[in-house]
Amino acid sequence: MWHEKNKTFMEMISSIDEMRAVIVRARDAGKRVAFVPTMGFLHNGHLSLIRKAGELCEFVVVSIFVNPIQFGVNEDLEGYPRDIERDKRLCAGEHVDVLFTPIAKLMYAGGYSTYVEEKFLSEPLCGLARTGHFKGVTTIVTKLFNIVQPDVAVFGQKDAQQARIIQRMVFDLNFPIEVVIAPIVREPDGLAMSSRNMYLGLDERKRAGCIYAALCLAEELCRQGESDPVKVKNRMSELIMREDGSNVSASIDYIEIVDHLTLRPVKNIGNAVLIAVAVRIGSTRLIDNVIVDLNVA
Ligand code: AMP
Numbered sequence: 001m002w003h004e005k006n007k008t009f010m011e012m013i014s015s016i017d018e019m020r021a022v023i024v025r026a027r028d029a030g031k032r033v034a035f036v037p038t039m040g041f042l043h044n045g046h047l048s049l050i051r052k053a054g055e056l057c058e059f060v061v062v063s064i065f066v067n068p069i070q071f072g073v074n075e076d077l078e079g080y081p082r083d084i085e086r087d088k089r090l091c092a093g094e095h096v097d098v099l100f101t102p103i104a105k106l107m108y109a110g111g112y113s114t115y116v117e118e119k120f121l122s123e124p125l126c127g128l129a130r131t132g133h134f135k136g137v138t139t140i141v142t143k144l145f146n147i148v149q150p151d152v153a154v155f156g157q158k159d160a161q162q163a164r165i166i167q168r169m170v171f172d173l174n175f176p177i178e179v180v181i182a183p184i185v186r187e188p189d190g191l192a193m194s195s196r197n198m199y200l201g202l203d204e205r206k207r208a209g210c211i212y213a214a215l216c217l218a219e220e221l222c223r224q225g226e227s228d229p230v231k232v233k234n235r236m237s238e239l240i241m242r243e244d245g246s247n248v249s250a251s252i253d254y255i256e257i258v259d260h261l262t263l264r265p266v267k268n269i270g271n272a273v274l275i276a277v278a279v280r281i282g283s284t285r286l287i288d289n290v291i292v293d294l295n296v297a
Contacts, residue, residue: 010088012101014100016106023149026058033060033150034056035053035063035148035153037140037155039067040084042086045184057150061097063099069136081199116139116173118134118172122165125263134161138165138166153166157181158192192287206248207248211286215275215288217239218232237255250280250281251280252277252280259274260272270294272292274289275289
């Protein structure tokens with residue numbers, strides 16, 4: 001456990017060479033390195049990963065990089081929320097040894113043409129609507145892993161598909177890295193924390209509560225013995241689409257009940273399933289999920 005008295009000076013680094021040099025020094029000092037990649041605009045979900053990293057290793061690196069190649073042409077790259085000063089303050093209040101903020105022009109220097117692609121787990125769910133998204137994710141995570149060379153990397157269950165894909169990539173490409181997946185941190189009403197929640201107006205924010213409500217309903221139905229995924233999905237859909245008296249529109253991108261390892265739809269709800277949703281509240285696309293394991297109370 002990390003204590004305030006151990007607080008170290010946090011280095012801000014944007015140069016790749018400097019980042020490598022600092023890692024060499026940390027390793028020479030016998031420290032294990034934990035890494036938390038983020039796109040910034042940090043919230044308590046990110047901070048929970050940072051704390052997990054601090055529990056696992058003596059040296060913690062957090063990166064902030066809004067990765068252009070994981071955004072589709074009609075997505076929110078330009079408008080993605082950024083507040084580096086606030087992020088710095090939040091990291092400085094945690095056990096973060098290095099805040100790594102690489103520069104897009106240097107990460108993808110002239111003529112950049114090498115990509116890493118996972119071809120199975122990337123297909124369903126968000127892969128259907130966000131062509132090329134996961135290829136962008138696996139490429140940047142590979143680059144960051146090569147620069148930071150962590151022993152442990154911490155990702156959030158919030159992005160369940162991304163976490164599975166990274167685990168698969170680490171296995172397939174023999175990265176000597178332990179991937180740790182940390183639980184979803186939620187707002188008091190259950191909405192999963194996300195940098196994109198800041199796009200929501202007041203009425204939209206209220207309406208967004210339907211996402212977690214639908215996941216809770218699904219879990220309850222499964223635990224009561226409902227084994228037909230179609231019935232569970234229909235009940236979730238009804239709940240999400242129920243008008244709440246506001247003018248806020250909700251539309252379902254997907255509701256899926258899949259095997260938690262293969263991410264393919266199950267015919268019957270047995271053992272462990274991942275119930276994953278992507279819902280647009282107004283124009284903001286939000287994702288969330290729950291794992292229902294009937295073997296665990
Ligand atoms: P992002 O900055 O959105 O790319 O997220 C960086 C990391 O934080 C990813 O591994 C996310 O899964 C994780 N993360 C985002 N939101 C949450 C949350 N509410 N709870 C736990 N982890 C999260």
